[in-house]
Amino acid sequence: MIRAAGWILWKDITLEFRGRELLVPAGVFGLLIAMLYGFAFDPAKNGLHGTFPGLLWLGIFFASFLAVGRAFSVEAEASQQLLLAPIDRGSLFLAKLALNILLTLVLAAVMTPAFAILLQTGLPPETGTFLLIEALGLVGFSAAGTAMGALAAQTRLRELLLPALLLPFTSPLLLGVVSATKALYGGEVAAAGNWIMLIAIFDVIFIVVPVLLFEFLTEV
Amino acid sequence: MSVEKQFLEYVFFAYSAVFLLIFLFVTNVWRRTRHLEQQLSALEGDGEKES
Amino acid sequence: MLEGRQLRLFLGSRAILRGVDVAVGPGECLGLFGPNGAGKSTLLSILSLQREPTSGALRMFGAPAHVDDLALRRRLGYLGHEPGVFLGLTGMENLVFYGRLYRLSGVARRAEAALSRVGLGPFRHEIVRNYSAGMRQRLALARATLHQPDILLLDEPHQSLDPAGRDLLDAEIRSQCQRGGAVIFASHEVARGYRLATRLMVMRRGKVEWQAEPASAPEDEFRRALDGALGGGVR
């Protein structure tokens, strides 16, 4: 199961390196968001420290939508044959999950510094903890996004349906990551720890439940 | 305007809002059912004519 | 090798297959013919374990066949309407990828051999997006036969192939049968299909209308049966 997932991931990364169909549009969109926020909120005059965590995470989530929504469409050209191969259905989910985690991590790595510079807030203190929050948050977002992307890919509306399916689920995650980041800016590391726990629970639920249910989805 | 009267208005709004929602739902279901029944009887009618 | 009895498929209340009996043995090549919407592709999708029939019994190699039987999937090869190859990978990479999923040994060697067999040897390191439709179909054929399946299922394989490619495909099908494998193909190619198949089956509206062996049925009889199926509708 893991080996097959590895090969599918290898194929997707090769495709992404050659075509750059996911990262480049999503990355450009992410940087544009930072710039537009800068225009709209005028960071020089009103300090944005209070709202920065919310702005940053919404930006990352919206940009990630573009990448996560397409992850299953990449397969569209050959999904039939891939499903005919003697591989466990769970491995396809795992491969897509790993791909989405990588994509969103790269996006966040580009967007976070850009946001910190353009909105003139700087990174929060306890940068190590902040990176942990980013990693866990993006794992959760990718897990939920992969599950909902698998559902949405088979509908008439395709990616258009994804926001309506995914955003309500990610609201507790958004609350978690924004609150944790805010706590870091306020210097309350213990409070951030509690929020990190919530994010971790979200991650576990959205990795385990879809793996269990994915079998049903590929049957029809 | 007394507070009592304002309270009464809110109660009225709340109940009528809920009833309006249910009314809209029911009429929608009924309208669609009617439509389906029409289509069904048209199909059945055709069948009898030809056979 | 493969036997389906009274296969039925309903999508909601729509009947796509209405009780089809189908069987192939070693060395046999069954040709499915009929108008669009007759259920040929649906039948092939059931036989290739993409979906379960609503009712009916499907057996392969002497045991009941189910969608989730991974060992069984390795013994089937399927070529559908779409080539099922990744446009961003080279021909070689495509075959190696599929070979890995099928857990073949000596993947690179096998892929090279398969590519030169379908005449794509010189183009093996070129990205598939630059291939023509005929080349993609040849690659798809190499992909479907890479793991040397016992049963080969082909859905209108002649489409989008150039004349040389068609001959190549026919040779591939014949060698599959000579090896003791079985082939089921769906086609609109009347003359070519008649020559190729060891048994002919004409379907219409989810049922088998007519079937015979080419040895006992002259080609014009087959054509009459097919015309009946094609013209029986409203067209």
Next chain:
Amino acid sequence: MRYLRWVSVPLWIAALYLALIWVPDERSLGVSYRIFYIHLGMAWTALLALTANFVVSLLVLFMKRRRETLDNYAQATAEVGLLMTTATLASGMLWAKVAWGAFWTWDPRLTTTAILWFLYAGYLLLREAIDQPQRRMVYSAVYGLIVFIDVPIVYLSVRWWTSIHPVVFTNTGINITPQMLIAVIFFFFATLFLALDLIWLRAKQQDLRERLERMREQRLGELGY
């Protein structure tokens, strides 16, 4: 099921009489607290309808037979659940304006209920967007199992987190007078019967649609398509 309405209508009349006239005004909120009855009835019924949707979704995935009928009920329960959640939110917002001075606050219970609304709106959108009946059935069942996570969270939210939303049943007992309890019970059963009626109506309509499709199929067959 056809006699449901003969119980439902008198129940509604009784419930409305009890809640709007019979029960005396509350001390601090006066007449406005009477929104409470319809709010509570709708809220409980909404959660029950969505729980029914969860059960039906489970059955769809694990039963072999009669799945199409079950699927009709999945559609019906989700629609009625969403309708009643909407009614809960609408009546709740009006009451909040009176009691808390604002239509909306980011209280845990309000937040989780708003999320609930979006989740089931998504459920219905998903159903709408899949044409192939088998796939619609399985996909929406899987989604229905996942979104149900929020239903117990809505119920428990006031108990887990500090919330300004009032709670009727707590570990220590019932927080309302016996008179109010009688009206609450009547209102709850009135809305419950209404919900059953609506679910039945909607599922029956789906049955009709399927019959129509079969009929169409058959007629097409007769015409030689």
